[in-house]
Amino acid sequence: MEDLRTRIARTLRRERETAGMSVSELARRAxxxxxxxxQLEGGSGNPSVETLWALGDALGVPFAVLVDQRAAPPHLVRASGIPGVPSESAPYVATLLAASPPHARRDIYxxxxxxxxxRDSEPHLRGTTEHVVLISGEALVGPADAPVRLxxxxxxxxxxDEAHVFEAALPGTSAVLVSELR
Structure with missing residues (x-):
């Protein structure tokens, strides 16, 4: 598990860069x-709650964004684990994999x-989640440091909103990808 100083350093830098602010500008606004x-972006220092609150206000993000653990780790559903197989009496089976949260924006690819x-991808906007269903072939997909073979x-x-990868392992690999921003 990532320690608090490392988490604050990573998140503070990501939020500052996303906001397009220099270190000097963030310091001035906070x-x-x-x-x-x-020091905080370097993982040193011992910030007070007041300091983190001021930084969050200057960045336009809640205090919790700077200190909370990641809320949604990768989630995998194997095709072999999905109940219901089409048959003559029920030729169609639909399984909800992920419901759309209110006010989410989605692009489907x-x-x-x-x-x-x-295909190495840099982090997208904060709050982005990607959903992939592999149609054919085989691929390594997901977080750059821990992709999953699908x-x-x-x-x-x-x-x-973290570095991620899509790497085909077999010819003719295809997938549906949904990029969701909350």
Missing amino acids: GISKATVS LIQAEPGRP TPGDYLSYPG
Whole structure:
């Protein structure tokens, strides 16, 4: 589990960069020294609640964003674990994999990939979650530091606001990808 200082450092830098602010500008808006911001982004220092609150206000994010653990770890559903198989008496089975939260924005993509160079993606906007259902082939998908091998019918959700990868392992690999921003 990531320690609090490391989590604050990673999150503070990500939020500052997402806001397009320099260290100096963030320090000015928060009313703290530039050295303090640099130390916190470097994983050193011992910030008070007041300091973190001021940084959150300056960045336009709640205090909890700077200190909370990631709320949604990767979620995997294997095709073999989905109940219900189409038959003559019930030729259609629909299984809800992930309900849309209120006010979410979603983009849906059809992915077609061949083995070779993986598709490495930088983090998207904060709050992005990606959902992948593999249609054909085989692929390594998900967080860059811990991708999951998917086979046809498997579903995986993972944080899209962290570095992630899609790497086809077999020719003719295809998937549906839904990018969701909350």
